[in-house]
Amino acid sequence: MTFRHFVENVETYFTDLIREDRHSPVDALAMTGLFVLSRVYRNLVQLRLSLYNQRMLRPRTLGCLVVSIGNLTVGGTGKTPVVEVFSRVLTRNGRKVAVLSRGYRSKSKPFFERLVDFCLRRTDDVPPRVVSDGKRLLLNSEMAGDEPYMLASNLDNVVVLVDKDRVKSGRYAINKFNVDTLILDDGFQYLFLKPRLNILLIDATAPFDNHHLLPRGLLREPIKNLRRADYIFLTKSTGGSHLRHLKSFIKRHNHQAEIIECTHKPRYLQNLYSGDRQSLEILKGKRIASICAIAAPESFESFLRDFGAELVHFERYADHHRYSQQEVIDFINAADEKGAELVLTTEKDAVRFPLLGRRDLPVLWMRVEIDILSGRETFNDCISRLCLRPTPFDADG
Helix, strand or coil: CCHHHHHHHHHHHHHHHHCCCCCCHHHHHHHHHHHHHHHHHHHHHHHHHHHHHCCCCCCECCCCEEEEEEECECCCCCHHHHHHHHHHHHHHCCCCEEEEECCCCCCCCCHHHHHHHHHCCCHHHCCCEEEEECCCECCCHHHHCHHHHHHHHHCCCEEEEECCCHHHHHHHHHHHHCCCEEEEECCCCCCCECCCEEEEEEECCCCCCCCCECCCCCECCCHHHHHHCCEEEEECCCCCCCHHHHHHHHHHHCCCCEEEEEEEEEEEEEECCCCCEECHHHHCCCEEEEEECCCCHHHHHHHHHHCCCEEEEEEECCCCCCCCHHHHHHHHHHHHHCCCCEEEEEHHHHCCCCCCCCCCCCEEEEEEEEEEEECHHHHHHHHHHHHHCCCCCCCCC
């Protein structure tokens, strides 16, 4: 077992604990330990925030427009399509945009190189990884990370950089590529760089998980901290009246932020190996096998059923799992035995699929884009303010 598989197994175990799917005495004891750790983590999070609020720690500014897009929970809110639409609209309106990502689970530099960097104290001199310079895709998904690679693949004339230090990568984007707009991908907790606009995403189907912080739940910080948001996007919304209670709850914590309902709408299917696009209508009546490694696999499988597919076999892996050839071969063989006609996966998973010599079943991935359900005028107003505000921006940019 590789170290990555070990980490995934540990993640799966703790995810089961969080969802209360395990009930042995040992699991109950582990749950108690997780609760204690979550209280410690909560205090540390609030201490850090208070140090910034009291100006004992000072956020940096870079003299250009900075937009932060993030969430309160770990994964599952559909952040990447929102980052994509903001980047595309800003670019269309004449902005020179760079997306700054930390590159979750991107491949690290070799240990020896990292050790030399540490010993020579030259961490700040190492430039960020350039996934795209706006014209060319320069790194694969393993080096870049899944989401940065997807963004770089789908966005023209947008620079995509990966570095844990987003202040450093922001400076690099400004100096090297002359950008005037920085989008912080997953930036709500990144307090070191001050945004002009804070966009918070909340999954309308499971807003705050079990209301516990990590590691007892999936919250990165207390719910009350949503008061930092300027705009709140309710993702995966169905437009139902049940959202009224969620909106009221949000307004109690943040009465100033505009709330915008949006959904992630499937657009088309694409063959993983040939690149041919197909209509979603081909799913109707088809026997489908699905494989995915995302934070919310239920939503993807629900899409397949909504379009009339019969899900005869499915497998779920830990979020960001990188498939081996043998895993995919075994999956396709099992799907074939159960009479599947197609294999379906997500766009995020497609970038991690290995190359197969034999393709006994067609492998397709589903393209999903953001669609505004309500508050479209608010959304357009938000984008217009970003695009049309005079430059240069003040020091709060």
